[in-house]
Amino acid sequence: MDILAIKKGLFNTKSPEIKESNPIIGLQGKGGLTYTQWGFQKAGELGGSLAGLQACLHIVYLDIKKKIIEDDSKQNELKQPHRIKIEHLKGENEKINGLISNDTSKLTHEENKIETLKEELSNIKKHPESVTSDPAVKASFIIGIVILVFLTVYLFIFYSSATYSAFFKEFALNNIGVASSIFDPNAIGRALTDGVAELALILTIPFVFLGLGYLINKFQEQKGFGKVMKVGMLILITFMFDSILAYGITEKIYNITKENSFENIPAYKLNMAFSDIHFWTIIFAGFIVYIIWGFVFDFVMDSYAKLDKVRVAMEHIKTKIADSKLECKKIKQEIQISKDTASANNSEIEKEKRIIDGIIVPISDIKLEIMNFQAGWLSFLQGIGFTTPTSIEIQESVTAFVRNADSDNRNS
Structure with missing residues (x-):
């Protein structure tokens, strides 16, 4: 077979x-x-x-x-999951569109907020008095600084010269005038020749007075009757120190005159200093200028505080602007993510529609x-x-x- x-x-x-x-x-x-x-x-x-x-x-x-x-029944059965998926994606897109609308409103709010803050910043720059109530605060501060610098230089020269004249200088007949006594241009050079201690003293003594002036300003910031006592004590100490310098200088001037006189001149006493015009000239040349320096220093510090208030207000607004810009950036990123998700969902919906419109095998x-x-x-x-x-x-x-x-x- x-x-x-x-x-x-x-x-x-x-x-x-x-x-x-x-x-x-x-x-x-x-x-x-x-x-x-x-x-x-x-x-x-x-x-x-x-x-x-x-x-x-x-x-x-x-x-x-x-x-x-x-088999229409089979096709309907096979396409049903795709129809369900389309409805699910459409539902997701509705939620996403709601989120985009909400985020867009937030973004508009933050952008409007930034514009408002920028306007506030511009207004403060143009009108600082809106913060300080002083339209000329910047000019006042600059003028006060200039005056304070020159007064500081004056006090440095005065107290260094006066200290040298009161404690170390040997007077001669040709320099017994008040001006040459308290404004000696060679005081620092002569102190250096005399010794390091002398130089250190006349260089640092002006800062003692400047320090006293600074303390007066700080005590004035305090509240209560105690600040009056403290300020009064500091002023009294400064006046006594100036008096000692003035007495020392006028005594040396008096003694050099006495030594070179043929008359019988009595010894220099404290009551004689109070009636000596030279004594009061030195007091006013130092102590009064020192008081003026204190007032100018207060004025400058007050102007600086006002300027600082303006600066703080501007920095505060700039910080708010920076925060709002970061928030805008964050919101834009969230909106873009939502749009990308919605776009991906739409692409998926179109894909599912093509499947439904076609034949599923x-x-x-x-x-x-x-x-x-x-x-x-x-x-x-x-x-x-x-x-x-x-x-x-x-x-x-x-x-x-x-x-x-x-x-x-x-x-x-």
Whole structure:
């Protein structure tokens, strides 16, 4: 018995109801063959070749695809998840649009706030009196600084010269005048010649008076009767120190005059100093200027406080502007993220719509029936003991076909 007869015998034995005039394929339960039965049949007709298998696989694929396409109920079932996904994405976009609208309102509020703050900043620059109640505060501060510098230089020269004259200078007849006594241009040079201690004293003594003036200003910032006592004490100390300097200088002037006089002149006494015009000249040249320096220093510090108040107000507004700009940047980033998300959702919605408008062919259904067809094909080959092609070659061929069919189905 030849091979063809064996095949026909096996075919009739395994599936006696199959005839060549039967329909190629019919769904199970619809009066046709199952894919397993048809696989068995076609393997017998085509000798189990791989070329025949590939041809039959295409027929099976197209037949399954056709039935899925024509099954409206199946299509509705397959498209329902995509419709649900579209509704879900639309709902997300509604929420996102609400967030974008809310963030846009916040952004507008912050941008308006920045413009308002910039206007406030400009107004403070143009009208600092709105903060300080003094329209000329800057000019007053500059003028006060200039006066204070010159008064400080004057006091430094006065107290360094007066201290040197009172404690170290040896007077001669040609320099017994008040001016040469308290404004000695060579006081520092002579003190350096006399010794380091003398130089240190006349260089630092002016800062003692400046320090007293600074303390007076700080005590005036305090509240209560105690500040009056403290300020009064400091002024009294300064006056006494100036008096000592004035007394020392006028005594030296008096003594040098006495030593070079042929008359019997009495010794210099304290009551004589109070009636000596030179004594009061030195007092006024030092102490009164010192008092003026204190008032100017108070004025300068007050002007500085007002300017600082302006500066603080401007810095406060600049900080608010910077914070609002950071908030605007943050809001813009959030809006952009929301827009990107909405755009991605819209792209996904369009993709889902294209799927719904098209035909859905689930590869799992196709794969299942192809595996059934393969099972029938292998059943025939195993029944007659065929070794070529092997079951592995058939499996690889079917797997490659399913993979290509899946790729074509995704791209279609």
